[in-house]
Amino acid sequence: MPHLSRLTSLALAIALVIGAPLLHAAQAVETAAPAAATNGKAPLPLDELRTFAEVMDRIKAAYVEPVDDKTLLENAIKGMLSNLDPHSAYLGPEDFAELQESTSGEFGGLGIEVGLEDGFVKVVSPIDDTPASKAGIQPGDLIVKIDGEPTKGLSMMEAVDKMRGKAGEKILLTLVREGGQPFDVELTRAVIKVKSVKSLVLEPGYGYLRITQFQVNTGDEVGKALAKLRKDYGNKKLRGLVLDLRNNPGGVLQSAVEVTDHFLKKGLIVYTKGRIANSELRFSADPVDASEGVPLVVLINGGSASASEIVAGALQDHKRGILMGTDSFGKGSVQTVLPLSNERALKITTALYFTPNGRSIQAQGIVPDIEVTRAKITREQDGESFKEADLAGHLGNGNGGADKPSSKGKAQSKQPRPQDDDFQLSQALNLLKGLSVTRGD
The missing domain is CATH 3.90.226.10 (2-enoyl-CoA Hydratase; Chain A, domain 1)
Incomplete structure (x- = not known):
């Protein structure tokens, strides 16, 4: 349409870009779009679209390096979503594929779930049996640098992209834990196969x-x-x-x-x-x-x-x-x-x-x-002492039970158990055993 102004063409282009997801949303929620139409929603904000078009023109004309329309529009979409909340995002082809892989149980990277806090990348949790968990990364750690580059100001997707890579490649994360001094952790990327x-x-x-x-x-x-x-x-x-x-x-x-x-x-x-x-x-x-x-x-x-x-x-x-x-x-x-x-x-x-x-x-x-907070379990060595059953000439048990002398000198072959080094798990097990006693099981 040759009679359309540049601004109107751009407005239509924007409407098509942001209208595509609305089309899918309408298909997913049946009559959402018709309902919005009948509610008399406001038309496109032309003043704001004029400002957008002006900013885009100024960037293309004055920025130090040439920038194509596709890059500018994609960046605009990313900004539109990233400023809604920390969990909304625009997913390019690679990001979309990685999201599908992660929910199926296999993906490449470090095995770390992250979020944003005050502009910093924060560890939500490391995933078991992955490079992140094996390196001792903990929930709440702030990732302040990735391979020496500051993360302040990065979007969550940008930070994730920097941490992803081919299996076998090394990456250096600089972390801050509980307000302490920054420290470096070197990890090797791997194919993450998560057994849930x-x-x-x-x-x-x-x-x-x-x-x-x-x-x-x-x-x-x-x-x-x-x-x-x-x-x-x-x-x-x-x-x-x-x-x-x-x-x-x-x-x-x-x-x-x-x-x-x-x-x-x-x-x-x-x-x-x-x-x-x-x-x-x-x-x-x-x-x-x-x-x-x-x-x-x-x-x-x-x-x-x-x-x-x-x-x-x-x-x-x-x-x-x-x-x-x-x-x-x-x-x-x-x-x-x-x-x-x-x-x-x-x-x-x-x-x-x-x-x-x-x-x-x-x-x-x-x-x-x-x-119950995290704690390290330290066990004191029991000073073995003699018991009644160790004494020469001791009486036997009146009910016919076997003697129970001290275990001094006996070989200890006890296998390590998960609860032995996990205080919270140990407390959970003790609570269950206590409940079992009160129930008379």
Whole structure:
């Protein structure tokens, strides 16, 4: 149309760029777009579009190096999303592919979940058995430099892009921990294959179930793990179970619902509230309880975020388990990925979620029922002394029981157990054993 002014053409171009995700959103939420039209929404803000066009012209004319229209428009979109909240982002082809890989359980990088705080890149949690966790990186660490370049002012996606790379390549992170002095950690990138569920027997009758993140198949994996723990205990109901959600950065909402459902027979699990119709969802438990009502302690900490908080909050509200540890991260928002037509996508915050009792976790987190902070376990050597059974000529037990002399001089072949070096886990197990004693199990 030759009669269209440059400004009008640009306005139409912008409308098409931002209209594409709206088209997908309308398809996802049925009648959202027609409803907006009938509500008489305001037309495009022409004054602001004129300013945008003027800024774009000035950059193209005066910037020290030539910049093409595509770069300027993509940067404008990135800025538009990054300034909404820390979790909304524009995903290019590589970022979109990486997001799909991460929710399927395999991706390349360091194995670290990050967020933004006051312009700095902050570690939400390292993922188990990855370069980040093996290097001792902890939740709350600030990443102030990547390969010597400051991270201040980077968007979250830009920081993630810098940390990703080919397996085998080295990277140097400069960290600040709890306001201390900066220190360097060198890591080697790897292909991250995350097994989202791990289980083992702590002691006869007491199981341990760890969820490292919520992937598409996590709900099924938890069901299988519960069945295996029961089988390992002679197909009997467990006496107690520790569900470990520490340093779990979250993941797929549906998986969090499925995991929670394994521990409940009825009631609301979580509900969400947003502006578009289909963002208001309610998830309830079905009558089947795969855990058989086993006494439960749930471990959380500052690295437990999003989907982890959904599970912990629901179990706490239903008084299904005792939460132990420290306050969780406080991410109470839901992101929806809206694919675009050119292998790109928008990850945009569409709703807030609420626990069954109506609590919003956003920026507050879940407070455990019993606070137990991290601590190192140091064991004193018992000074073995003689017992009655060591004395020559001692009387036997009147009921016919075997003598129990001191263990001095006997070889100690005790195998190391997870609870021996994990204070929070040790406390959780002790609580379960105490509950078992009071129940008379």
